[in-house]
Amino acid sequence: MAEFESPDDLLKAVRNAREAGYHKMDAFTPLPIEGLAEALEFHRIELPPIVLVGGMIGGVLGYALQYYISVIAYPVNVGGRPLNSWPAFIPVTFEVTILFAAFSAVLGMLALNGLPQPYHPVFNVPEFALATRDRFFLCIEATDPQFDTVETRGFIESLHPRHISEVPH
Amino acid sequence: MNLLDTKLDRFQRQAFLAGTLALLISLVGALFNREHFFQSYLVAYLFWVGLALGSLAVLMLHHLVAGSWGFVIQRFLEAASRTLPLMILLFLPLLLGLHELYPWTHQEELQNPVLQHKTAYLNVPFFIARAFIYFFAWLTFAHFFNRWSWRQDQGEFLTKRMQLMAGPGLVAYVLTMTFASVDWVMSLEPHWYSTIFGLKFVVGQALAALAFSVLVVALLSKRQPLAGSVSAQHSHDLGNLLLAFVMLWAYIAFSQYLIIWSGNLPEEVPWYLRRTAGQWTLVAVVLILFHFASPFLLLLARLTKRRLGTLMKVAVLVLLMRLVDLFWLVMPAFYPQGPVLHWMDFTVWIGMGGIWVAIFLKGLKARPVLPLNDPRMELQTAHAG
Known part of the structure; x- marks a missing residue:
């Protein structure tokens, strides 16, 4: 999971991750960001x-x-x-x-x-508390077919986040 | 841009020519059937003055709330509101037809004690004086909003002033239009009254103006200088507004019907009896189906609203239904047995419309198609990314 300081960095990161072939990912932000849902390929019509x-x-x-x-x-x-x-x-x-x-x-x-959801693995990361204040998080999930502990970490580092953490689950 | 200008120039000339021609033909018709000429004239007049006034109202609404949808249609609304001087000119012929149109001008009708009590309000000099007051109020607001917007284009900062005036302007518009609808339409059947009647006109005019703006923005959006400035979100917002006004129109029309139906009073019910007599029922059903039901269902869908081309088709339907609605409100007063269509119903509408469209286009070309120097607009574009 990568931590960013601004909505633009996050948006850029999401777009890069999608170009790199990741699909199973989620973003966590303290405020709604225009274009984020589209970038995450999130179009629900149900x-x-x-x-x-x-x-x-x-x-x-x-x-x-x-x-x-x-x-x-x-x-x-x-x-x-x-x-x-x-x-x-x-x-x-x-x-x-x-x-x-x-x-x-x-x-x-x-x-x-899927609400209410009392438990979610991301809460195991202490910095995640900032997601309700001034940090923007991108989480690439391990269930993504392209996920690889080492390679994905390398990819996330190339996005220059403020902080990277592995979410235990 | 030049190509568009030449196209608009040509269309403007054609519209003006067609309008003048149709009006001349109608004048010939007036020699043979004076009564029907004035009836057609009133319906056509209410339609085109409704576009001008509705545009003024939506313009003030836009200045009040400053949604991003407003900036893409602001110049259309302004140009439409600048047709008001023309509409004052076109009001004058109606004064020649007061005797043909309004029963309260007839001496023999005044034998009726109820109408005698109404003469304090319903008399010719006061009727003209009131019309003068309405036009004065509308012209004042139209003039200042257009001038301030133009001065802002030159670099002054007048956004705050326009926002401040928009509230009082809307109140003044709703009040004057309520009285105008009582004078010009309700008094066709002077025994009947309905307090929600004015609001029905206010909402109908705003709806017509929005539909007209959607039509113009859809026609111009693919070409410079507007190309690229109109997003799916703008189209979505305008579609939502159309939906809201379609529902509001139905709400008001039904409220009036429900109250009169429940009361079942002899002064009120005949108005609906005339409007459902013979083939008028068919017109009423058409209104329910195509002024409310189909635009409502179509506009519920997200896809209709996000594609300007599709939205434009709904807007054309709504505009057409506005005319049918006015026809249904006015004409049963003269033809209580059933609708009587006359060729002048079309020629007068086309005649007035041709000239109106020509003046509208002339006004539209005179200014940049998007307003300049509005700080709120820059905020909106930055936000839309």
């Missing part, structure tokens, strides 16, 4: 469909709830309007759609991220 489906389920449930209440459970005549008065049902349907979409977004994000 979340939007989950939110869409969640929202649609919410919409159907919201409408069904009102239909059940006003048509089946309590069929009350209000001012001669039909029992299934769809214009009046739209606001609640809309709200429940948003509610379910928001829940699917949060829960789906957590599930896809």
Whole structure:
């Protein structure tokens, strides 16, 4: 794992590592950095469909709830309007759609991220505490097919990081 | 750059020629069917003045929040807001048609006690005086935002002043446009009233202006001097704004419908009965499907928003639907049985639009296509990397 002092150094390092053929790596930063996700080949498209489906389920449930209440459970005549008065049902349907979409977004994000994650090997490195303050870390994982303890260390040194540490796991 | 200029020059001349021709043809039509001429004229006028005013509103919104999306369309918005003097000129013919358009100008209608009570507001001199006030307010804001932006190009620092004026400007615009929509459209059916009506126009105009800006930026983005300045992120932001305004329009249109439907009062309901009579239902369904549902679903997708070419198609659909919406708001007042299309509905719109586009292009070419010397813009470009 390499420690850098600025976002630009990290971004450069990530791009170099990818050119060198590494794919299984992760970056840790105290702030969001533009272009980092793209540099890490991180394009997820799983979340939007989950939110869409969640929202649609919410919409159907919201409408069904009102239909059940006003048509089946309590069929009350209000001012001669039909029992299934769809214009009046739209606001609640809309709200429940948003509610379910928001829940699917949060829960789906957590599930896809693998959060909450109480243990991660990088925490074994003492300097890693700085990742929440002013240091930028790049971690090349041992599961990468190109990973080799000596060679990878040599490669990381060529990036001129401030500090290199091996993550025990 | 020169090639583009010659192209724009040619297009400007063609637009002006087509516009003048179409207006002349319409004038001939007016001799035979004076009433329909003024009806078509009102719809066309609301569309084109909406583009100018919506652009002014979005321009002020941009000065207020300074998103990077605003800088790529700022000059289009400014050029569109500089068409306001033309729109004042084009308002004058409407004054000749007040009797054809507005029932509250008829003596026999004034026998009605409800309308008698409204004469304090709905009378011709006050109508003209109010229009004068609206135009004065709009022109003032359009003038200063354009002048300050131009002076900033010359090297002065006026960003702060523009940001400071944008808030009051937006408030003034929403208030004046609310009154203008009551005067020009709601009073076509003087018994009816809806408090959200003005907001529907405000949102519709902002939506139209955004769609128009997307169209222009998409057409110009591949050529110098704009090439390279418009990123996928800009396109994405503009797409998100379009989506937001499409939803807001639907929200307001539905709110009005829901309230009137729930109240079920004899003063309010006829407005919707006329707008769903006969083939008008078809127009209403088209609005739901193509003014809301399809742009909404298309704009949900990330890919639609990140490709300017695709986004442009949605913008064209939205612009077209703005016209249909105005048609549906105005025309049932005269044709409660069902829509009656007349060739003047097209020629007046084309005529006014041709001249409007020509003036817009003339204004656009007069200044650099991206604003200069705005410190916030440099911040944005640095940030976008």
